[in-house]
Amino acid sequence: MSQDNPVIQEIRKTVCDLHAELVRYELVVWTAGNVSGRVPGEDLFVIKPSGVPYDELTPESMVVCDLDGNPVEGRYSPSSDTAAHAYVYRHMPEVGGVVHTHSTYATAWAARGEPIPCVLTAMADEFGGEIPVGPFALIGGDDIGRGIVKTLSGHRSPAVLMQNHGVFTIGDSPKAAVKAAVMCEDVARTVHIARQLGEPLPIAQEHVDRLYDRYQNVYGQRSHL
Amino acid sequence: MSQDNPVIQEIRKTVCDLHAELVRYELVVWTAGNVSGRVPGEDLFVIKPSGVPYDELTPESMVVCDLDGNPVEGRYSPSSDTAAHAYVYRHMPEVGGVVHTHSTYATAWAARGEPIPCVLTAMADEFGGEIPVGPFALIGGDDIGRGIVKTLSGHRSPAVLMQNHGVFTIGDSPKAAVKAAVMCEDVARTVHIARQLGEPLPIAQEHVDRLYDRYQNVYGQRSHL
Amino acid sequence: MSQDNPVIQEIRKTVCDLHAELVRYELVVWTAGNVSGRVPGEDLFVIKPSGVPYDELTPESMVVCDLDGNPVEGRYSPSSDTAAHAYVYRHMPEVGGVVHTHSTYATAWAARGEPIPCVLTAMADEFGGEIPVGPFALIGGDDIGRGIVKTLSGHRSPAVLMQNHGVFTIGDSPKAAVKAAVMCEDVARTVHIARQLGEPLPIAQEHVDRLYDRYQNVYGQRSHL
């Protein structure tokens, strides 16, 4: 069946390979973070298997799930965070990729329930303002997914700090969601360190807006998108 | 003799290889941490040799000891922490693996004699509450082992912060004890960083209990255990 | 055309390869930093393409620009920071290389708009005093370049902390500018950590001067310059 679908095969490989970026940027330890990607044109997404080490992941070990989070393919159980990913795909049709990590500095802000203020031009570029905090929510139902969607809907930021928990990021592709996770930890760390020795200088809202607008519309190689 | 015992050979290899995880997650410098594993069905365990660099370890260099910590096999002296490991195996029959490190953030909590409060869902999952502190104890007798066993007996946490010293973790296998050491440093670091800029939000005990119960019973691939 | 110019080919390779040092010293994440190098004897410089990952860079993918920042060669768009590099080359003829990063500790000082005080002998050697802060400036015109040139002209420091943004460094070669970026982050981190637990001891201006003078004139292998 869909094992033979070349689109799904490609997404299996993309999602599998992107986990290496989580490891490279030290956003994860052991098996604690995961990437997923929507299958375009089908009510399916591909996600990391549960509890499998990053260096043992293969495209074949990725799990294909329907949008209720039920596995429809794959010999492994899907990530224990699958219900949250599924909720996002059901309620945010523009999202093509979701990432979850417990990256250190972002999770430290989440433990205090404190949004990260936008005091860096790179943060204005990527997040368009502060990175918001989502509610405390227990795993095992739709509470985490609902908290992510409620916090990010209509917000510029592709990242949410789930209180006492960690980070979820979204993007139009799995790669964009991974980039948001990498940048989220980078700005979480830099702003944390800045604040250790005093208050960072604010950036005027007008400047945040201009930076965000320019970055979303100009940066990078058009041919690479 | 037991050089030819294939069970011991396999445990030698497992224990040897797991030291690479201590290095990968930067829990150790030089030769300062060690892993051991119980030999099922025999009053023996396998442990790192003393003072040998991690990248020179081989299965053959591991040392087989009896439960009093006396080497019964191997050309090397066992780790200088062997007495502590032996005490744990003698008094906690459910333990199959023990790990010791001086990992930075966990040892910093230990230097202040302060338990790590449970303010992260991942910490509720793995440790079921705070990570406790054990007594100050000198090396050279049973004091360290006694402190570990007294602190961890009847406690959910598989990790103890020995005051002014470092971390000991236990598990039903050497791999589980290594995972506990990795997660202990991860939460020690995240909670430390959270507290640098204010107080983390508490997690209600009821939520800690539900997270711990779920994680211990649901997570991961059943076929992988 | 100049594809065949061996001087430009060599600079393409030098600039390309130097990005590996930014990765090695963890000064950059994703695609956020860049190196450029002037083409001696021509009104041209070579710079990183925009939005291309560091491990996909090749000498051929580097972009040759004129001193107004317009690409004259190469199939990629140049770095979005090209205008700032170009402004420096136009106004500082002694500069042969420019580097831009958002390295964590230096950017943290920049977020507070605070110069790094010269409290380390290595900092006196390399920077000859404090590392200064440049103005807040938006991308998209000459404001960033003007801020760099105004701050560094007549200053001993080859590094400037652009407020709320990151670091720009200059050198007589691309390699010298990369070295300044590496050393800038190193001293930014060490002085930050020193100040976390109290005030660092000052170094007398006379001693700073003697260290700077000696280092600029004596250190290293003469044959390597």
Add this chain to the structure above:
Amino acid sequence: MSQDNPVIQEIRKTVCDLHAELVRYELVVWTAGNVSGRVPGEDLFVIKPSGVPYDELTPESMVVCDLDGNPVEGRYSPSSDTAAHAYVYRHMPEVGGVVHTHSTYATAWAARGEPIPCVLTAMADEFGGEIPVGPFALIGGDDIGRGIVKTLSGHRSPAVLMQNHGVFTIGDSPKAAVKAAVMCEDVARTVHIARQLGEPLPIAQEHVDRLYDRYQNVYGQRSHL
């Protein structure tokens, strides 16, 4: 001449290879740290060449110096810290190796001119008490060497924090001095982090003494010394 002396050849290789440990433990950036080793039975020592990157070091590029710090062999200039190493070898005949770094946390203590208190059992083992601070001294004469020797003579610690500068360590071999440099940074980091959130608990002097005595006389494989 002594190119053909197999003892010197072996020390060239040992000293060269040990620089990889400084890189591995991130004690150095660019070319800022160095290792040297005494040639037994001759008034000579072998040291890193000045300004050469760590991954370009070869045994042949090491420089042989007399005990006044004058190069007697090698095509490179010796490290700019050679005079300090030479002074130590002249005045401490028991020393077989010297290491210098600007490792981050140790240098942060040095910038405040504050000794590292002995609040970790591993620190009692290796250093036998606090790690002391040496005087501010300018490069270019015997001041640094004199400060090292004055501070370490009759002191248990093999490491000294030179004020506003960095770390010098000594050992009976180059490897022992490298180990001291690695452990110095490790305890500097752990005690720093412990103190960020409160005061570490002291260790009684009697316990420090017992730990130091035991470690110096029992630890490791006798056959490895």
